[in-house]
Amino acid sequence: MRHFTDINNDMSFNNTPQGTQYPVLVFGEVLFDQFPDRAVLGGAPFNVARHLAGFGWPPLLISRIGRDDAQVEVLHAMARYGMDASCIQIDPLHPTGTVKVELGDTGHRFEILDNQAYDYIHQGMARLGALAARPQLVYYGTLAARHTDSWRALLGVLRLSPGLKFLDLNLREPWFERGKTETLMRHAHVLKLNNEEFEVLGRWLNLKGSLESMCLQALNRYDLRLLLLTRGERGAYAAVPDGRSFDFPGQPMDAPIVDSVGAGDAFSAVAIAGLLSDWPMDTLLERADAFARGILGIRGAVPDDNHFYEQARAGWEENP
Numbered sequence: 001m002r003h004f005t006d007i008n009n010d011m012s013f014n015n016t017p018q019g020t021q022y023p024v025l026v027f028g029e030v031l032f033d034q035f036p037d038r039a040v041l042g043g044a045p046f047n048v049a050r051h052l053a054g055f056g057w058p059p060l061l062i063s064r065i066g067r068d069d070a071q072v073e074v075l076h077a078m079a080r081y082g083m084d085a086s087c088i089q090i091d092p093l094h095p096t097g098t099v100k101v102e103l104g105d106t107g108h109r110f111e112i113l114d115n116q117a118y119d120y121i122h123q124g125m126a127r128l129g130a131l132a133a134r135p136q137l138v139y140y141g142t143l144a145a146r147h148t149d150s151w152r153a154l155l156g157v158l159r160l161s162p163g164l165k166f167l168d169l170n171l172r173e174p175w176f177e178r179g180k181t182e183t184l185m186r187h188a189h190v191l192k193l194n195n196e197e198f199e200v201l202g203r204w205l206n207l208k209g210s211l212e213s214m215c216l217q218a219l220n221r222y223d224l225r226l227l228l229l230t231r232g233e234r235g236a237y238a239a240v241p242d243g244r245s246f247d248f249p250g251q252p253m254d255a256p257i258v259d260s261v262g263a264g265d266a267f268s269a270v271a272i273a274g275l276l277s278d279w280p281m282d283t284l285l286e287r288a289d290a291f292a293r294g295i296l297g298i299r300g301a302v303p304d305d306n307h308f309y310e311q312a313r314a315g316w317e318e319n320p
Contacts, residue, residue: 022060022084023276024052025135027126027157028144029118030063030074030088031097033261033301040300041077043097043118044141044170044265047301051269053083054302054309057276060133062126062157063144064089064117070096087129091117101261112143112172119147126153127160136163137272141170142181151180158187164275168268169193171200178204185222190275192228192268215239228285230267230292236285248285251293262301267292270312287316 028045049059061083065074067090074096078085097116102109121144130138138161145151158165167188171181182204185191193201198214201207205221207214215227219241229237235250267288274284291312295301303309 022133023057023136024059025133025138026059026061027140034100042301047265048269050302062087062129064121066096066117067092121150121153123153127156130157130160139166141168146175164189166190169197171197190226194230236289246281263292266295
């Protein structure tokens, strides 16, 4: 089986930046998904950071929340999950992020509120966090880059961080534009996206041909080293610039789907753990897909306790 570092030797994590304090730096939104019957703490970066903490890869999360009632809940949750809150900024003017979620027959509909605290991440404070962390990998998305303050903060973090850059596209209408999105893709080494986001990319680039050909075109266009595509029931797919591809067909669900929110974030977190651990690519896809399917069987995007993670890690250790 081919390992990621076998495919791209310059991506080896054996040469960890000196002074690294955290394996992973996570940048982006912390928010509450407001369902009709409950509010759930989340946001893709928060979910990924929580999963990584559960796996034993302690992340440093850079975000911003309001000086409001939600602040207490966020900080209490981070303490409970063993997450470092030292780079969570407190905004006296803007509220903690909120997304209104409506459930329909065809899936979820999201209304992402504007002018939230995570839109105003302070550039100087974010840079200090990046300098202190010197991470092996930076995870980021597109939503927290929609306004100028956080956009500049994110670019500063990416320029200061010597490690791998993992972009989880997470395109959410109407909060993305091609120019900014392509800038973020050019900073990335790894691009993770789903079928719908790949269709958007295909329209932008006029991608033609087979899936392998279209992925290779995207890899070359943005000088990426790995493309990860989640495909729902069809599993997951990976491609690298030398033309190699890896197709994991997925496994049937053992239980009914309870909640689909956060499955992509679960996939990203396991993919990050796999890259840091130098798993073979087919192993990475299988484990990331399996964990994401497990998240589909619980309410909310993250488990409340660590038993979920202990089970996953036990499986990985039994079959290294």
